Amino acid sequence: MGIGDDAAVLNPSPNQQILIASDTLVEGIHFPDSASPRDIATRALCVNLSDMAAMGAAPKWFTLALTLPREKANAHWLADFSSGLGEIANQHHVALVGGDTTRGPLAITITVLGETPSGQSLTRAGAAVGDRIFVTGTLADGAAALKLITSNRSLISNSDRLLSRFYKPEPQIQTGLKLRGLASACIDISDGLLADLGHICRASAVAATVSAQSVPIADDVIALCSSHTAAQSAKQCLDWALFGGDDYQLCFTVSGENLPAVEHLIATGQINATQIGVIDPPRDTTNLVRVVDSHHNAINVDKQGFDHFG
Amino acid sequence: MGIGDDAAVLNPSPNQQILIASDTLVEGIHFPDSASPRDIATRALCVNLSDMAAMGAAPKWFTLALTLPREKANAHWLADFSSGLGEIANQHHVALVGGDTTRGPLAITITVLGETPSGQSLTRAGAAVGDRIFVTGTLADGAAALKLITSNRSLISNSDRLLSRFYKPEPQIQTGLKLRGLASACIDISDGLLADLGHICRASAVAATVSAQSVPIADDVIALCSSHTAAQSAKQCLDWALFGGDDYQLCFTVSGENLPAVEHLIATGQINATQIGVIDPPRDTTNLVRVVDSHHNAINVDKQGFDHFG
Numbered sequence: 357m358g359i360g361d362d363a364a365v366l367n368p369s370p371n372q373q374i375l376i377a378s379d380t381l382v383e384g385i386h387f388p389d390s391a392s393p394r395d396i397a398t399r400a401l402c403v404n405l406s407d408m409a410a411m412g413a414a415p416k417w418f419t420l421a422l423t424l425p426r427e428k429a430n431a432h433w434l435a436d437f438s439s440g441l442g443e444i445a446n447q448h449h450v451a452l453v454g455g456d457t458t459r460g461p462l463a464i465t466i467t468v469l470g471e472t473p474s475g476q477s478l479t480r481a482g483a484a485v486g487d488r489i490f491v492t493g494t495l496a497d498g499a500a501a502l503k504l505i506t507s508n509r510s511l512i513s514n515s516d517r518l519l520s521r522f523y524k525p526e527p528q529i530q531t532g533l534k535l536r537g538l539a540s541a542c543i544d545i546s547d548g549l550l551a552d553l554g555h556i557c558r559a560s561a562v563a564a565t566v567s568a569q570s571v572p573i574a575d576d577v578i579a580l581c582s583s584h585t586a587a588q589s590a591k592q593c594l595d596w597a598l599f600g601g602d603d604y605q606l607c608f609t610v611s612g613e614n615l616p617a618v619e620h621l622i623a624t625g626q627i628n629a630t631q632i633g634v635i636d637p638p639r640d641t642t643n644l645v646r647v648v649d650s651h652h653n654a655i656n657v658d659k660q661g662f663d664h665f666g
Numbered sequence: 667m668g669i670g671d672d673a674a675v676l677n678p679s680p681n682q683q684i685l686i687a688s689d690t691l692v693e694g695i696h697f698p699d700s701a702s703p704r705d706i707a708t709r710a711l712c713v714n715l716s717d718m719a720a721m722g723a724a725p726k727w728f729t730l731a732l733t734l735p736r737e738k739a740n741a742h743w744l745a746d747f748s749s750g751l752g753e754i755a756n757q758h759h760v761a762l763v764g765g766d767t768t769r770g771p772l773a774i775t776i777t778v779l780g781e782t783p784s785g786q787s788l789t790r791a792g793a794a795v796g797d798r799i800f801v802t803g804t805l806a807d808g809a810a811a812l813k814l815i816t817s818n819r820s821l822i823s824n825s826d827r828l829l830s831r832f833y834k835p836e837p838q839i840q841t842g843l844k845l846r847g848l849a850s851a852c853i854d855i856s857d858g859l860l861a862d863l864g865h866i867c868r869a870s871a872v873a874a875t876v877s878a879q880s881v882p883i884a885d886d887v888i889a890l891c892s893s894h895t896a897a898q899s900a901k902q903c904l905d906w907a908l909f910g911g912d913d914y915q916l917c918f919t920v921s922g923e924n925l926p927a928v929e930h931l932i933a934t935g936q937i938n939a940t941q942i943g944v945i946d947p948p949r950d951t952t953n954l955v956r957v958v959d960s961h962h963n964a965i966n967v968d969k970q971g972f973d974h975f976g
Contacts, residue, residue: 382770460692
């Protein structure tokens with residue numbers, strides 16, 4: 357049954373577990389005041405679907421709690437918002453089953469529900485010493501897009517890809533489904549690679565080493581990083597990749613046993629992922645994720661302040 | 667699995683449907699700035715559980731999306747909020763399984779999930795001509811509490827019951843469960859009796875007649891309604907009951923066949939409900955719910971502006 361009653365009624369498939377995740381986006385914090393209603397809607401649903409990807413779940417339903425200030429509660433705003441929401445919902449075959457609309461400062465909370473066969477969801481706990489670490493796609497896109505949005509300047513000739521990565525970060529649903537039974541741990545990169553890989557390490561009681569030169573960064577992001585010196589530019593790019601967040605790629609680990617299967621998926625183009633490091637035995641929690649250069653020397657990385665729009 | 671991964675994993679019971687509902691509470695709209703963190707938490711969870719009661723569902727899980735301004739993001743505020751949330755969650759055996767915390771203007775979105783055996787949830791569509799209309803508890807408590815809160819005055823000698831009805835509106839979960847298979851339609855009264863009974867009428871393609879003198883109103887509410895004349899006082903009370911909302915009682919309909927069973931539940935104290943009217947054949951949508959006096963003459967009722975805290 358659809359919208360109209362006090363609650364929506366869902367029919368879970370037999371022998372499946374239900375996965376549920378909620379994320380809130382607040383104006384001025386998670387998107388700039390300049391964002392279009394369509395941009396806000398696509399981003400809100402994409403980042404929520406990303407949580408399903410990280411769990412290896414097939415997303416099925418979502419609820420929308422939309423808080424709107426009076427001046428935005430008009431047909432034009434809602435039509436643009438709905439159109440964006442519909443585009444992403446159709447693309448990923450998820451149904452809007454309910455929610456709430458209230459008056460107040462602009463904010464969107466989406467709760468997504470998905471399914472996995474019992475016991476097959478991917479979690480953060482499961483990475484073992486010697487497992488290889490992978491990431492999908494390219495990192496630093498989120499931070500680079502944020503720089504474009506907040507700088508009010510045309511810093512590169514074509515910013516379409518990066519802005520689209522911010523407002524429509526592609527949830528890695530298909531990759532998550534393919535990694536069921538193959539990845540030992542998985543997370544989506546919302547807080548930055550180091551923070552999110554740190555979550556895997558803590559949940560799995562291990563540590564990690566990441567090879568800086570293996571971290572995949574797109575050419576248009578590298579173009580945005582041009583600084584006084586090549587070394588400074590490279591450091592800026594790496595900072596964005598390690599700390600920037602908002603990438604919504606997956607970071608996952610694979611045991612030696614499952615490595616050939618995952619490499620086959622990559623070689624045949626079924627998933628787009630890059631090996632960036634290895635899981636270590638547990639060590640000092642202040643140094644859970646170590647970043648090394650091409651000579652295997654530790655790089656001293658410091659978290660830059662990423663202020664978003666706050 | 668509990669909190670800590672990108673999503674929570676739930677095990678639905680076999681042969682059950684999942685019910686889901688989301689409600690947002692925004693500071694200044696749904697609760698006054700003066701509300702304590704504990705009050706905000708209890709109200710937010712109670713109004714969401716009320717949606718489960720209206721569907722005849724057993725609530726099982728919930729997610730919490732909490733948006734907090736910087737000045738409230740401290741241990742004291744969160745401890746008080748958590749304590750209120752925990753009290754209601756324990757009382758109704760629902761588990762907090764996930765959510766999100768963000769910075770921004772104070773708002774709370776709760777998404778509750780419950781279960782019913784397949785096909786047994788109560789809905790708004792199902793009321794038939796001749797069905798009797800019932801409400802649980804007393805009406806107008808929400809509007810009377812709002813008057814107490816916004817008037818800044820001690821209008822009655824003991825305001826504890828009414829303030830508690832506002833901040834801890836008791837979700838009628840047990841009544842909802844008992845009405846499975848007995849009520850032909852059900853809704854919770856959040857927008858006011860006339861609006862919510864109107865929802866049942868529209869969904870069921872019927873109309874309704876409510877007997878004004880049957881509407882149950884508590885003595886402390888009547889004390890609050892004292893106006894220049896007895897007639898004015900009575901009208902004020904009735905307005906609150908019909909339009910005030912925020913009561914979170916159930917309004918439900920019962921067929922002639924099931925009437926003895928429901929009357930037995932009432933007579934034996936298993937549910938606390940009052941018969942207030944009858945379902946009519948469909949008529950003009952501007953007059954879906956008719957209110958009559960003791961002589962069966964229609965009363966002209968006008969919606970007063972209930973401004974909440976806006």
